[in-house]
Amino acid sequence: xxxxxxxxxxxxxxxxxxxxxxxxxxxxxxxxxxxxxxxxxxxxxxxxxxxxxxxxxxxxxxxxxxxxxxxxxxxxxxxxxxxxxxxxxxxxxxxxxxxxxxxxxxxxxxxxxxxxxxxxxxxxxxxxxxxxxxxxxxxxxxxxxxxxxxxxxxxxxxxxxxxxxxxxxxxxxxxxxxxxxxxxxxxxxxxxxxxxxxxxxxxxxxxxxxxxxxxxxxxxxx
Numbered sequence: 001x002x003x004x005x006x007x008x009x010x011x012x013x014x015x016x017x018x019x020x021x022x023x024x025x026x027x028x029x030x031x032x033x034x035x036x037x038x039x040x041x042x043x044x045x046x047x048x049x050x051x052x053x054x055x056x057x058x059x060x061x062x063x064x065x066x067x068x069x070x071x072x073x074x075x076x077x078x079x080x081x082x083x084x085x086x087x088x089x090x091x092x093x094x095x096x097x098x099x100x101x102x103x104x105x106x107x108x109x110x111x112x113x114x115x116x117x118x119x120x121x122x123x124x125x126x127x128x129x130x131x132x133x134x135x136x137x138x139x140x141x142x143x144x145x146x147x148x149x150x151x152x153x154x155x156x157x158x159x160x161x162x163x164x165x166x167x168x169x170x171x172x173x174x175x176x177x178x179x180x181x182x183x184x185x186x187x188x189x190x191x192x193x194x195x196x197x198x199x200x201x202x203x204x205x206x207x208x209x210x211x212x213x214x215x216x217x218x219x220x221x222x
Contacts, residue, residue, distance in 0.1 A: 010090050014097065017045070024040055024112075025044070026110055030112075041164065046161030049156055065176040065178065067135075067177065068136055090178040091178045098186045107186065113172070115191065121197060129202075134162075135209075180195055
């Protein structure tokens with residue numbers, strides 16, 4: 001039952017992330033030429049994390065992102081069973097959020113789907129790996145100590161806002177395979193054909209962040 005509650009929390013959190021944050025991107029646009037919409041979208045992603053962290057964080061840890069979950073798995077902070085359950089819940093939540101968003105604003109809005117930077121796969125992979133690395137590193141660092149629990153949600157939300165402020169103009173910023181898959185599945189076309197980039201890169205970034213954090217936080221003497 002406890003596992004089910006955690007998975008349900010992850011479903012809800014990812015649903016809200018896609019509906020509200022991708023929804024903001026779909027409604028206000030993310031063009032760098034329109035600063036207001038650009039910043040609103042970045043803030044929407046960060047604020048959803050803050051809201052969810054302080055509502056479902058005490059149940060599931062509020063990963064709502066397979067890249068965060070794989071970072072926790074590599075760090076030894078969660079079991080393989082929970083990792084699988086979390087990821088399934090996250091993808092289902094993202095699909096549900098995207099479907100709800102499509103019912104509200106239509107498929108033509110783009111649903112906040114990600115896109116390749118200048119059509120270049122390699123550049124997009126590198127950008128997403130870097131962005132995810134920074135974000136997951138922040139998550140692992142702030143959640144490493146129980147004493148940080150009261151501010152962890154705020155720090156993680158601001159960190160997600162930070163990577164969006166830079167990344168939106170490149171790929172729309174994924175750093176989250178589930179968040180990318182939900183909208184891409186329903187939009188189809190180029191978004192769906194390139195979505196593998198936004199699944200693979202964040203997972204690689206999450207693993208790298210976990211490995212680097214394990215190394216730099218180790219207190220063992222050589």
